[in-house]
Amino acid sequence: MRNGTVIEVTGLRTQFGPQVIxxxxxxxxxxxxxxxxxGGSGTGKxxxxxxxxxxxxxxxxxxxxxGHDMTALPADAVRALQRRWGVLFQDGALFSSLTVxxxxxxxxxxxxRMSRRLRRDMIDVKISLAGLPPEAANKYxxxxxxxxxxxxxxxxxxxxxxxxLFLDEPTAGLDPIGAAKFDQLVRSLQxxxxxxxxxxxxxxxxxxxxxxxxxxxxxxxxxxGTIESLMREPDPWIQEYFRGPRxxxxxxxxxxxxxxxxx
Amino acid sequence: xxxxxPRLDARLDGACLVVALGGRWTTQAIAGxxxxxxxxxxxxxxxARIELGEIDELDTxxxxxxxxxxxxxxxxxxxxxxxxxxxxxxxxxxxxAAHDVPCPGPPPPVNPLVTLLLRLGKATVEVLAEARxxxxxxxHTTVVLxxxxxxxxxIRLTSLVSHMEQAGLNALPIVGLMSFLIGxxxxxxxxxxxxxxxxxxxxxxxxxYGVLREMGILLTAILVAGRSGSAFTAQIGTxxxxxxxxxxxxxGLDPMEVLVIPRVLALMLTLxxxxxxxxxxxxxxxAVIALVELDISFLQFARQLSSGVTLWSxxxxxxxxxxxxxxxxxxxxxxxxxxxxxxxxxxxxTTAAVVEAIFLVIVLDxxxxxxxxxxxx
Ligand SMILES: Nc1ncnc2c1ncn2[C@@H]1O[C@H](COP(=O)(O)OP(=O)(O)OP(=O)(O)O)[C@@H](O)[C@H]1O
Ligand SMILES: [Mg+2]
Numbered sequence: 001m002r003n004g005t006v007i008e009v010t011g012l013r014t015q016f017g018p019q020v021i022x023x024x025x026x027x028x029x030x031x032x033x034x035x036x037x038x039g040g041s042g043t044g045k046x047x048x049x050x051x052x053x054x055x056x057x058x059x060x061x062x063x064x065x066x067g068h069d070m071t072a073l074p075a076d077a078v079r080a081l082q083r084r085w086g087v088l089f090q091d092g093a094l095f096s097s098l099t100v101x102x103x104x105x106x107x108x109x110x111x112x113r114m115s116r117r118l119r120r121d122m123i124d125v126k127i128s129l130a131g132l133p134p135e136a137a138n139k140y141x142x143x144x145x146x147x148x149x150x151x152x153x154x155x156x157x158x159x160x161x162x163x164x165l166f167l168d169e170p171t172a173g174l175d176p177i178g179a180a181k182f183d184q185l186v187r188s189l190q191x192x193x194x195x196x197x198x199x200x201x202x203x204x205x206x207x208x209x210x211x212x213x214x215x216x217x218x219x220x221x222x223x224x225g226t227i228e229s230l231m232r233e234p235d236p237w238i239q240e241y242f243r244g245p246r247x248x249x250x251x252x253x254x255x256x257x258x259x260x261x262x263x
Numbered sequence: 264x265x266x267x268x269p270r271l272d273a274r275l276d277g278a279c280l281v282v283a284l285g286g287r288w289t290t291q292a293i294a295g296x297x298x299x300x301x302x303x304x305x306x307x308x309x310x311a312r313i314e315l316g317e318i319d320e321l322d323t324x325x326x327x328x329x330x331x332x333x334x335x336x337x338x339x340x341x342x343x344x345x346x347x348x349x350x351x352x353x354x355x356x357x358x359x360a361a362h363d364v365p366c367p368g369p370p371p372p373v374n375p376l377v378t379l380l381l382r383l384g385k386a387t388v389e390v391l392a393e394a395r396x397x398x399x400x401x402x403h404t405t406v407v408l409x410x411x412x413x414x415x416x417x418i419r420l421t422s423l424v425s426h427m428e429q430a431g432l433n434a435l436p437i438v439g440l441m442s443f444l445i446g447x448x449x450x451x452x453x454x455x456x457x458x459x460x461x462x463x464x465x466x467x468x469x470x471x472y473g474v475l476r477e478m479g480i481l482l483t484a485i486l487v488a489g490r491s492g493s494a495f496t497a498q499i500g501t502x503x504x505x506x507x508x509x510x511x512x513x514x515g516l517d518p519m520e521v522l523v524i525p526r527v528l529a530l531m532l533t534l535x536x537x538x539x540x541x542x543x544x545x546x547x548x549x550a551v552i553a554l555v556e557l558d559i560s561f562l563q564f565a566r567q568l569s570s571g572v573t574l575w576s577x578x579x580x581x582x583x584x585x586x587x588x589x590x591x592x593x594x595x596x597x598x599x600x601x602x603x604x605x606x607x608x609x610x611x612x613t614t615a616a617v618v619e620a621i622f623l624v625i626v627l628d629x630x631x632x633x634x635x636x637x638x639x640x
Contacts, residue, residue, distance in 0.1 A: 096607045101366065101369070114293060115295075117297070121327060125323060138369055142605035142607075161322035191351065
C-alpha cells in the first residue's frame with residue numbers, strides 16, 4: 001500500500017474563456033512523496049491544485065487521485081474522497097463564523113464517529129501541532145493575524161489525518177522560525193503516516209527542506225525532477241530560480257543541514 | 264481499504280496490566296474505543312504494558328489514545344511501558360506526546376436569565392454608542408458636504424454620475440410599477456368607501472393627497488433604502504474588509520470625499536426626481552381606476568385634482584426627498600465604514616443599514632407630518 005502513485009495527471013488542459021492556463025500537462029505524485037510546485041506568479045499553480053482536488057473542471061485530460069478519476073466521478077463519490085485529503089488554501093479560508101476550535105472540529109464532526117471528548121483532545125493536539133498557542137482555540141478568524149490564520153488552516157487540514165496534504169503557499173506569512181518548524185512538522189508527519197504532500201511554495205528553504213521532487217510550471221506545462229536534476233535544465237527561468245542569490249543561499253543552508261538530516 | 268477495525272484487549276497478568284492493541288487505530292476507524300480505554304481499571308496492578316505489536320495502522324488519533332492511556336495509568340501510580348510497534352509508530356506517539364497542550368475550553372454557558380440581561384445591557388450600550396457615532400458621522404458628513412459644495416471642483420463627477428445612474432435610473436422600473444399599484448390601491452379603497460355617501464368624486468382628493476404628500480415619497484424612500492442604502496454598505500464594507508479604505512488613506516485620499524460624498528450627493532439629487540416620477544405614476548394609477556370603476560374621465564380627474572389638492576401637498580412630498588436621501592445615504596455609508604475585518608460583518612451591517620435607514624425615514628416623516636399640520640399646510 002505504501003507504493004504506487006496517489007496523484008496522476010495526464011494531458012491536462014485548463015482554460016478560463018480564451019485564456020489557456022495548462023496545455024497537455026502531465027505529472028504525478030508517488031505515495032509518501034513530498035512534491036513541490038513552483039513557478040512564476042500567475043503561471044497556474046493554484047489552479048493546478050484546485051483542479052486536482054476537483055474544484056475546477058479541466059477542459060481536457062485525466063486526473064486520477066487515490067485511484068479515482070476525478071473528471072468522471074459523481075459528486076457524492078468526490079465527497080467521500082475528500083475526507084482522505086486535507087487542503088490548506090492560499091489565504092487560510094477559515095469559516096469566519098466559527099472559532100478556531102470549531103473550524104477544526106467541523107470535518108471531524110462530519111466524517112468521524114469520535115466522541116466529543118476525544119474530538120476536544122484532538123483539536124488541542126492539532127492546534128499545538130500547527131504551532132498555535134492554546135488561547136487561539138476560542139478566537140474567531142478575524143481576531144487572528146495572517147500567519148496565525150494560516151496555522152489554523154493547517155490545523156483544520158490535519159483534522160482527519162489525511163493521506164494527501166495539499167498546501168498552497170503554507171509558509172508565506174510565517175516568521176522564519178515558524179516556517180522552519182512547519183517544514184519539520186510536514187516532514188515528521190509525512191514520515192510517520194506515509195503522507196503524500198503536494199505543496200505550492202515560493203519558499204526556497206522549505207523547497208530544500210521538505211520536497212523530494214519539484215515541478216516547475218513553465219509554458220503551461222511542468223518540468224519535474226529533484227532540485228539537483230532541475231538545476232541542470234537549460235531553461236533560463238529555472239536557472240535564475242535555483243541559481244539566483246536566494247536560490248544559492250537556500251542551497252547552502254540545506255547543504256549544511258544535509259549531513260545531519262539525511263540519516 | 265477495508266482494514267480491520269481497532270482491537271482492544273486488556274487483561275491482568277499478575278501485577279501487570281496488559282493492554283494489547285491491534286488493527287486499525289485511525290481517525291476514521293476509532294469510535295467507542297476511546298471510552299473503553301478511559302474506563303480501564305488497574306485493579307491493584309503495579310505495572311502496565313501497552314502492546315502495539317498488532318497495530319496495522321496508526322495515525323495521530325490512535326497515537327493520542329495510546330499516549331493518553333499511558334499518561335492516565337502513570338497518574339494512578341503505575342509504571343507504564345510500551346512494547347512492540349515500529350520506530351515510526353513510536354515517533355508518532357512521541358510527537359503527539361510533545362503536543363499535549365490542553366487549550367482552554369469554550370467559555371461555559373451561563374444562566375439564560377443572566378445571558379438575557381447581559382445581552383440586553385450590551386445591546387443597549389451598543390445602540391447608544393452607535394447612535395452617538397452616527398450623530399458624529401452626521402456632523403462630519405455635513406461639514407465635508409458643505410465644503411465640497413463650496414468647492415464644486417473637488418466633487419468626483421464620474422463617481423457621482425455612476426451612482427446617480429445606479430440609484431436613480433436603474434430604479435425607474437420598480438419605483439414606477441410600485442407607485443402605479445399604490446395609486447390603484449388607494450383609488451379602489453376610496454371608491455368603495457366614498458361611493459356609500461355618493462361622494463365618489465372625492466376619491467380623486469384621496470389619491471392626490473395620499474400619493475403626493477405621503478405615499479410617493481415614503482415608499483420611494485423605503486425602496487431606495489433597501490436598494491441603494493444596502494448597496495452602499497456592502498460596497499464600502501467589502502472595501503473595508505479588503506483594507507482598501509486603509510489603502511486610500513495611505514495614498515492621501517480622504518474616504519469621506521472619495522466614497523461618501525459622491526453617494527450622498529447622488530442620492531440627494533436623484534430621490535427628488537424619483538419622487539416626482541413616483542407621484543406621476545401614482546396619480547396615473549389612481550386615474551385609471553377612477554376611469555374604470557367610477558367613470559371619472561382623465562379630464563375630470565385633473566380638474567378635481569387641481570381644485571381639491573393644493574400645490575403645497577406636492578411640494579411637501581418633494582421637499583422631504585433630499586432630507587430622506589441624505590439620511591439613507593449617510594446611514595448606508597456609516598454602516599459600511601463600521602464593518603470590521605470579517606466578511607460576516609458585511610452582511611450584518613447591511614441589514615442594520617436598511618433597518619436603521621427605514622426607521623429614521625419613518626420617524627422623520629412622522630415629525631414632518633406633525634410640523635406641517637401645526638403650520639396648517
Ligand atoms: N476563477 C478564475 N477565472 C478566471 N481566471 C482565473 C481564475 N483563477 C485563476 N485565473 C487565472 O489563472 C492564472 C493562474 O492563476 P493562479 O492563481 O493559479 O496563479 P498562481 O500561479 O497560483 O500565482 P501566485 O503565485 O501569484 O499565487 C492567472 O492568470 C489568473 O488570472
Ligand atoms: Mg496561487
